[in-house]
Amino acid sequence: xxxxxxxxxxxxxxxxxxxxxxxxxxxxxxxxxxxxxxxxxxxxxxxxxxxxxxxxxxxxxxxxxxxxxxxxxxxxxxxxxxxxxxxxxxxxxxxxxxxxxxxxxxxxxxxxxxxxxxxxxxxxxxxxxxxxxxxxxxxxxxxxxxxxxxxxxxxxxxxxxxxxxxxxxxxxxxxxxxxxxxxxxxxxxxxxxxxxxxxxxxxxxxxxxxxxxxxxxxxxxxxxxxxxxxxxxxxxxxxxxxxxxxxxxxxxxxxxxxxxxxxxxxxxxxxxxxxxxxxxxxxxxxxxxxxxxxxxxxxxxxxxxxxxxxxxxxxxxxxxxxxxxxxxxxxxxxxxxxxxxxxxxxxxxxxxxxxxxxxxxxxxxxxxxxxxxxxxxxxxxxxxxxxxxxxxxxxxxxxxxxxxxxxxxxxxxxxxxxxxxxxxxxxxxxxxxxxxxxxxxxxxxxxxxxxxxxxxxxxxxxxxxxxxxxxxxxxxxxxxxxxxxxxxxxxxxxxxxxxxxxxxxxxxxxxxxxxxxxxxxxxxxxxxxxxxxxxxxxxxxxxxxxxxxxxxxxxxxxxxxxxxxxxxxxxxxxxx
Numbered sequence: 001x002x003x004x005x006x007x008x009x010x011x012x013x014x015x016x017x018x019x020x021x022x023x024x025x026x027x028x029x030x031x032x033x034x035x036x037x038x039x040x041x042x043x044x045x046x047x048x049x050x051x052x053x054x055x056x057x058x059x060x061x062x063x064x065x066x067x068x069x070x071x072x073x074x075x076x077x078x079x080x081x082x083x084x085x086x087x088x089x090x091x092x093x094x095x096x097x098x099x100x101x102x103x104x105x106x107x108x109x110x111x112x113x114x115x116x117x118x119x120x121x122x123x124x125x126x127x128x129x130x131x132x133x134x135x136x137x138x139x140x141x142x143x144x145x146x147x148x149x150x151x152x153x154x155x156x157x158x159x160x161x162x163x164x165x166x167x168x169x170x171x172x173x174x175x176x177x178x179x180x181x182x183x184x185x186x187x188x189x190x191x192x193x194x195x196x197x198x199x200x201x202x203x204x205x206x207x208x209x210x211x212x213x214x215x216x217x218x219x220x221x222x223x224x225x226x227x228x229x230x231x232x233x234x235x236x237x238x239x240x241x242x243x244x245x246x247x248x249x250x251x252x253x254x255x256x257x258x259x260x261x262x263x264x265x266x267x268x269x270x271x272x273x274x275x276x277x278x279x280x281x282x283x284x285x286x287x288x289x290x291x292x293x294x295x296x297x298x299x300x301x302x303x304x305x306x307x308x309x310x311x312x313x314x315x316x317x318x319x320x321x322x323x324x325x326x327x328x329x330x331x332x333x334x335x336x337x338x339x340x341x342x343x344x345x346x347x348x349x350x351x352x353x354x355x356x357x358x359x360x361x362x363x364x365x366x367x368x369x370x371x372x373x374x375x376x377x378x379x380x381x382x383x384x385x386x387x388x389x390x391x392x393x394x395x396x397x398x399x400x401x402x403x404x405x406x407x408x409x410x411x412x413x414x415x416x417x418x419x420x421x422x423x424x425x426x427x428x429x430x431x432x433x434x435x436x437x438x439x440x441x442x443x444x445x446x447x448x449x450x451x452x453x454x455x456x457x458x459x460x461x462x463x464x465x466x467x468x469x470x471x472x473x474x475x476x477x478x479x480x481x482x483x484x485x486x487x488x489x490x491x492x493x494x495x496x497x498x499x500x501x502x503x504x505x506x507x508x509x510x511x512x513x514x515x516x517x518x519x520x521x522x523x524x525x526x527x528x529x530x531x532x533x534x535x536x537x538x539x540x541x542x543x544x545x546x547x548x549x550x551x552x553x554x555x556x557x558x559x560x561x562x563x564x565x566x567x568x569x570x571x572x573x574x575x576x
Contacts, residue, residue, distance in 0.1 A: 012554040013561050016175065020420060033307055033418070034426070036175040036352035037491065040527055041312040046172045046234045048309055053087050054231070057432050058181065060231045061165045062188040064124060064312045067223055068161035069192030070152055071138075071216055072100060076376040076386040079210035085209075088144060089555045091375060091517060096147050098513040100155035101369065102116060107159025108499045113337040116495065119328035120164050121233040128155050128224045135217035139210045161189075161267065163498045169236035170487055170494050176414055179433065182347020182480045183410030184490070187402060190476060193368070194399035209388075219420035232323045235330075258554035285497065306436035343567065344500035346401060350560045352553050353489050354497045357482040358504035363536040367448050368398075369509040371468060371534065373401045373516060374455060383458045401447075401472035405440070409477035412436055431487035431550035433481050434543045440477045445533055447471025452529025478540065492565040 016036045039047035046054075079093045115123045131154065136152045169181045201213045218368045330337075347354055375394055379386040386394075420435070421428040447470030452464040490497045512532070520528050546553070554561075 005311070006184055009555045012551065012558050013565075014491065014554055015429050015551070017426050024564045026473055027229060033176050035307065035309070036428075041310050042238075042315050043311050043313070043317045044238075044315070045236050047236075048311055049172065049173070054426055056230060057168065057172060057232060058184075060226055061124075061168045062185060063223065063226070064128070064195075065161040065165050065185060066188045066192040067131070067216070067219055068158040069189050070196035071135070071192075071221075073103075073193045073372065074196050074200035074216070075151075075371055076197055076210050076394040078212055079205050079376050080380055080388055080391075081204060081209045082141075086142070086144075088147070088148075092144055092147075094373060094513065094517055096144075096151045097369075097373065098510050099148060100151035101506050101510040101513055102160045103152045103156040104162075105503045105510060107165050108154040108502040111157070111160055111332075112163055112495060114161075114166070115164060117330055117334070117337045118341060119233045119235045119330075120167060121227070121328070122165065122326050123160060124227045124231055125224065125326070128227055132159055132217055132220035132224060132364065135213050135220055139213035139217065141213075143310045159502055162502045162505075163495065166321045166483060166487065166498050167495055170491060171236065176418060179417065179484050180410040180411035181479070182483045182487070183406040183413070185483075186480045187406040190399060190402040190472070194395040194402065196471075197395035198399075201387075201389040204388040204392075216309050225568075229324070233325070233328045235328050270469075271438050276477075288379045291296040297539065302311070316384075339567065340496055340499065344496040344503065347493060347496050347564055348500040348504065351490065351497075351557050351564075353546070353550065353557075354486065354500055356539075356546065357486045358501040359539045360482045360543075361479060361501050361538050362508040363532070364479055365505045366445070366512045367444070367471065367509045367532060367536065368475065370512050370516060370528065371398075371448075371451060371471070373513055374452075374520075375464075378455055379461075379464075380527070384461060386461075394461070394465055394468065396512055397469035398472035401469035402476040405443075405473045405476040409436060409440070409480055413477075413481060427553055428488075430485050431546050432576060433485055433488070434547045434550070437478060438547075439545045440474045441543070443470055443474030443538075444478060444540070445474070445537055447474060448529055448536070449533050452526045456525040472491055489550075490561070491525065493561070493568055496564065496568070 017034050035047075036121050037047070039045050042048065043108050046057075049057075075097065079088075079090075082088060083090070085091060098211055111123070111127075126424075131240050132155045134157075137146065141150060165185055166182075169178060172394065173181050199215075203209075203212050203215060348358060349355075358483070375391060378384070379394070384390075413433055416436050417428060420432040450467035451464060451471060453459075454467055462467060486497055486501065487494060
């Protein structure tokens with residue numbers, strides 16, 4: 001079916017059959033998970049990889065993200081001794097942190113086209129080499145110009161971590177696994193954002209602030225080795241093989257599984273009177289019991305075919321050395337790839353779901369960066385007079401909050417998605433995850449407001465830490481669910497959608513961090529958090545609107561989505 005023929009309001013992009021109802025001999029309904037997106041039968045397809053290979057790849061991608069966020073955030077405990085030794089003012093330290101936020105915003109649009117053209121493996125490897133060199137530069141910093149350059153270049157490259165790992169998840173894991181995978185990503189990113197700050201504080205006190213960056217250089221050197229010999233390319237461009245289905249939520253054609261599902265579950269008035277198609281005119285009529293039994297067996301067989309991997313072992317598996325090829329070059333002129341530098345901004349302006357997820361992620365990161373900056377500035381002075389190690393220890397609170405939040409939201413999100421899909425005759429709508437989103441909003445809002453007032457009033461560090469932890473108990477699940485919704489609802493434009501999200505989230509953080517010193521001096525730190533809290537409450541509350549009208553918006557924007565999907569790089573073969 002041509003793309004122009006796809007206007008089925010029941011099956012907009014993102015709506016998929018995630019479970020198939022089966023009838024057992026006891027006539028009780030059972031379910032089996034339908035694998036979405038549909039894999040090919042090629043053993044080299046990342047969706048068909050052995051579990052151990054998927055775990056290794058995902059571990060390395062998560063380690064990459066952890067190290068990038070470590071480099072970005074480990075700076076806060078070093079501000080005091082660095083400023084003293086090099087005569088850097090608080091304004092210089094704050095502004096260099098803000099310039100990092102700004103280059104985080106522009107890095108992804110400039111660098112992701114290279115990942116689309118040559119694969120994610122070379123980008124992971126070469127950016128790790130560059131981060132290794134920048135770590136040495138940071139350890140040898142002598143002037144404010146050095147520090148401006150370190151923050152700007154490191155964050156420009158670090159923007160890749162916010163997009164590449166999501167592309168890896170989309171390449172390797174199925175829809176029903178993505179909630180857990182995104183929770184793991186958020187947790188590992190927060191290890192870098194929070195737990196690494198604790199380590200940086202102790203390193204600063206015991207070895208000096210420069211050794212924070214020497215240790216980063218050591219770990220980035222280890223990362224280069226791990227990616228060079230352990231990470232395999234996840235971009236799949238194998239030959240087209242016969243499969244049952246096309247892409248998940250594809251706008252190219254109405255999914256055959258959808259048609260089969262509706263036909264198998266619909267009530268047909270004349271069903272009892274239709275003879276078996278395999279019967280010849282001379283064969284005796286099939287009994288009702290036999291017909292029903294055959295129908296159930298056929299339905300079960302179809303379901304099982306969609307619930308398991310079917311690998312063609314006649315297709316040779318690539319050797320280890322072949323899997324470590326540095327470049328996986330995609331055909332086509334550079335113009336086809338460079339348009340992914342500006343296309344994300346048009347998607348942001350035309351698809352409401354992408355805009356909502358981007359604003360959600362942006363305001364959550366803005367809270368986090370303002371809290372980090374406030375701690376590094378206010379807790380050096382009375383009544384706290386914290387040392388670098390004590391400021392580092394304050395990051396244990398958000399790490400604990402993040403850990404608890406991700407332990408809850410990952411399994412619960414996937415479980416709720418499967419349960420609601422089962423109640424919906426096996427049909428999954430991405431908005432179903434927002435039922436888990438809503439309960440975490442109060443934790444984020446209450447924690448952030450309490451943090452601002454506790455810090456401004458000089459209350460016990462215990463109250464500041466508790467507020468910091470409660471805020472992250474809400475923030476981590478909200479980030480994870482926003483990413484998962486984006487992957488599920490807009491899977492065919494995920495690279496551009498994530499680039500747009502990265503730009504928005506870091507742009508808002510840049511504005512807040514640059515403005516914070518003068519802003520806090522004018523209105524007080526509590527009112528800074530009041531303003532961010534009010535903006536955040538409005539943005540996050542739209543989750544309720546998407547529960548109500550999210551599918552309607554996907555239907556209304558299906559043509560726009562189709563337009564951008566046609567302009568995406570598509571390595572995976574599409575069948576149907």
